[in-house]
Amino acid sequence: MAFVPEEDTHRSSNSTYRAVGRADQEPLLGKQLTRLPPSLQRPEDRCHATYAIFFSLGIGGLLPWNFFVTAKEYWAFKLRNCSGPASRGYPEDSDILNYFESYLAIASTAPSVLCLVANFLLVNRVPVRVRVLASLIVTLSIFVVMSVLVKVDTSSWTRGFFTVTIICMAIVSGSATIFNSSIFGLTGSFPMRNAQALISGGAMGGTVSAVASLVDLAASSDVRDSALAFFLTAVVFLGLCMGLYLLLPRLEYARFYMRPVGPVRVFSGEEELPQDSPHSPLVASRPLGSHTPPLRPILKKTAGLGFCIAYLFFITALIFPAISTNIESLHKDSGSPWTTKFFVPLTTFLLFNFADLCGRQVTAWIQVPGPNSKVLPGLSLLRTGLVPLFILCNYQPRVHLTTVVFRSDVYPVLFTCLLGLSNGYLSTLALIYGPKIVPRELAEATGVVMSFYIYIGLMLGSACSALLEHLI
Template identity: 60%
Template sequence: ASTMHPTADSFPQDEEPLIKEPSVNRYSHQKPSDRLHGAYVIFFLLGIGSLLPWNFFITAKHYWMYKLQNCSDQAGPAGQATSDLRDFFESYISIASTVPSVLCLIGNFLLVNKVPASVRILSSLFVMLAIFLVITVLVKVDTSTWTTSFFAITIVCVVIVSSASTIFSSSIFGLSSCFPMRNLQALISGQAMGGTISAVASLIDLMAAADVMDSALAYFLTADIFIVVCIMVYLLLPRLEYSRYYMSSQKEGPPLAAMLPNGSTEDEVEPGSTINASVLAKNNGIPPLRPILQKTALLGFCLFYVFFISIIIFPSLSSNIESVSKSSGSLWSTKYFAPLTSFLLYNFADWCGRQITAWIQAPGPKSKLLPVLVLLRTIFLPLFILSNYQPRAHIQTVVFSQDVYPVIFTVLLGLSNGYLGTLVMVYGPKIVPKELAEASGVVMTFYLVLGLAVGSACSVLIVHLV
């Protein structure tokens, strides 16, 4: 791996490997088609299931506040401690979810060649199901006399669910990297749909003014059902001839001599890279990290920066932008403005951006325009800060003093996040040798999580500076 030095002509044309499906039929018989788009639908559902349970967990904010407020009115240290648990609950949740995610991504990379993807995926799904069943049962349990213990149990559940969800998401992304690009796009698009569904559910709950306990029970039961659906459709995936074709070719692979008849692989990488990477991966059991980082460095930075900017703005900045006509007291300007213009609109625009990549893949992975477009998203920071963000402690100027501005900004933020983020994610596994595609998918997921982690930390600073 240390001798790998990609040359300018060692990469494919920007569009060539991304529009055409992998030419695995060089060493096999006729390539099967995805009948009734079965594999596409399965990856889409797995995408929804990978984030929907966690989205519902966060959406039930009022439930967690209710559960943690029972002792907050007590006098003395006990009441103060519980009040702190409630007031800083989201911060605790963020820490409890982010740190294990990074550690699990590293562990998943090390286990790529040692533990089969099916074992990692199914075990993580069953762990998520078990923990969510515990969370669902606790909804109907009176925890008013042991609030601190309930908080501790919740944090432990968050750590386990976050870890299992990270292993599941990165493993299924790595697996989809061995399929044609449209399946990878389906998975990423499904993740955005999970966010949209949770936003719609939150809005319906708001309109119905349902009991907080009933709402939480509905959220968690839905999460349980979706996890079961994920288990069922994943077990169905290998039964499809189309899926077996790509999964078996990735697992077994052709002889290197067959892969390299003219000194190149399907991705036109240099033969030395493929052979070295393959030998290293098989001998050590751990995928070679250096060649993956060398080839995906620019794409990794782009992915990091896309989600770094997005998480700074959404939801900490965007959800605190108020309607300029809030004083009128209308339902639009008070009750529905933030849920509609921030959460629902952003998630739907994000999903649309990801869907567009199914038809348009430009600019290409080597294009200089790609990082330029990613860096241009920095302009969204001052645009949202200068909207009617409240409360404001330092920057008192509001330049965009009409409700239409944050709506436009949110749509553009969501569209660009979905489109650019998906492009970069699907490009990563396509510019490395095929036997490193799954490991490359895990590495790209690491860039994404790192962007979210650093962005979340910076969002706290930005909010205090406004």
């Protein structure tokens, strides 16, 4: 295991890593890419303020998506025309309701890829400050609209409400993507603990939304009041994120790593930097043209990690939430609140997000396997086995695969823990390694590319989950 206490590390402007002496262990980073000039003294992160800000921004980055997904009871209420008999006149509404999670997942991932491409092209054209604040304002505005719609009677235009919801989800997803990729790109210039804080904050956002959902279910008898509290909470937290981001440049520690860097240069492409030569040039002497970061060398450097990220999120999106939210308790007919009202919120949303958070947080202390290890892609592929395990639980409705193999409520709990822990730990490792294997000048652009790998996996997983639901 590679433990990385901050006081026992070699530091550079683009990396914080510990060299490992044993021959059979690889260092966290195989190459030291840049060094700080002796005249620059690295300030301390007083009271861990920068770490806390990135952690909070991570929560805010994924909180909107999680609030959309976990408001399952609210969407079901709205899409039933707010009255049982009315929905029977429109058979197509049943299809909307049964496959709503899949539609929502597709609407959340497809626009994200386009926004990531746009964000990559804007890295050197539009300041990160403008991109971050604009995306937060757009997301906040959409949640204000959704809060208003909570109290609007949509029973006469259910399909119209569905269309509005999908459009809002697409806009939120796109703006959140620009926010997340911009912030993650920004952390590429910071030590890895800050990128880890941002990624762990994303998992905390899911945990917070799951806990909020449970509290609302327990405390409120009106699903509309629960949803209103949900969306207003998101509005407040998004406003808080805007304040925290504006505070970040005022911190001495943050200003040190956010300082301007030299002109971006292109990889030579033919040479490898020797492991024992930290002063060897990684870039050619030819400076890059002004605006667009060099995509090809970034893709070449991050291809292995990119495959791991894309496949990890493909498997996760294939299962969560479309498949996992339709696994019912085997004792649902008992009428117990545990087996009816709270089973899915507890065993799916809360448990997955908490396990994901734990997996991500572990990477603050343990970072194995390394970025060049073949074990990382091997473990990523091994998660494929989780798909049939979830399908063979009590997924409902079942049309083609009628056999339920795992006839106990313990199994979906166990499988969800494995899904969350493996997703959190392995994806965080791959994500924090990415911006550290390129020069600091390309760190922000690489962060955007790493986010692109995430959304490719999510988009493919979401599309395949819709197909998988129909096959079950």
